[in-house]
Amino acid sequence: MRTRRSAPVPALLSAMALTLPLAACTGDDGDTPPETVTVTVGPDQGEDDGGQSASPTPSAEPSTPVTQSPAAEPLNEPGADDAPFVANTEPDTNSGSGLVEATNLRFGRHDGYDRLVLDLGGSGEPSWRVEYVGEARGQASGELVVLSGDAVLRMDVQGVMYPGEDGAADYTGPDVIAPPPGGAIREVVVDSVFEGTMEIFVGVAAETPFRAYLLESPTRLILDVQNP
Incomplete structure (x- = not known):
């Protein structure tokens, strides 16, 4: 400044x-x-x-948080399931082990759904929980996080190292993603890493079905949210 x-x-x-x-x-x-x-x-x-x-x-x-305004391009991740979209609105969870490092967060728009990709390093498989919540509040501060959309998905990824911890790589992705209008995801806010949990809030157009799953080589966590 x-x-x-x-x-x-x-x-x-x-x-x-x-x-x-x-x-x-x-x-x-x-x-x-x-x-x-x-x-x-x-x-x-x-x-x-x-x-x-x-x-x-x-x-x-x-400093002002890094904001990414991506184009409406798909993220064709190798190994992603191209079968018909099978999902629901129930919480999606996984129990893993090991420590991972979050390095980047990417957005893509596909035919019928929007996709977030969280790039991960380290070893092992992370645990995660993705669910709809009534409001977005920071896990460490408890403060209300205001973001666009009529519904909120909270994405908690556990077993995440702090940047620099035990040689962990820095997170170089955006703190805020503002996608172009017309899809399911309206805004994404990376809240914080606190006590090993990385919290990401996803503002969506409505409580539509979603799915979360892990891809390997390289390791990345995928969140697909169906269009309303």
């Missing part, structure tokens, strides 16, 4: 300020407080006077 800096105070103005009579600072009657003018300068503009005229540099604001 760019920090706005005011123009430097001319040297002539500073010299004039030093030659003002004392009465001009205190007032004729001695009880009028002097007028204070604060001038903000950059960190490199106060060197001549020891930096006393420079105000503190404001702290940097948090």
Whole structure:
């Protein structure tokens, strides 16, 4: 984020300020407080006077989450089931073991459904639970997560290492996915990794059938959501 800096105070103005009579600072009657003018300068503009005229540099604001606005292209994952869409609206769960690292999250649009692909590294098979919930709330903060859509799918993937933990790779995917209109998925928000669980909220157009399954070589978790 760019920090706005005011123009430097001319040297002539500073010299004039030093030659003002004392009465001009205190007032004729001695009880009028002097007028204070604060001038903000950059960190490199106060060197001549020891930096006393420079105000503190404001702290940097948090960076804006990475947002991906993908095109409406399919994700034809090798090994994915091309059979007719067989799914329902019941929770989809899997019990696995081992530790995995989440590296990327991708979106694709297919004929009749939308697809999310969570790329995973590490060893073993993750556990997951995908289900419709009444509202999206962060697992660590408990704060409400507002996202587009009339229904919310919560995707919890367990056994996920923190980035850098035991050499785990960093997550380089988007924090927010905003798909083009017209499909099942309206918005995706990656909430956090907390106590080994990665939580992803998926805002969808309606409570339509979905399916979640694992593909290997490379390891990736697939979520397909049927169009309304």
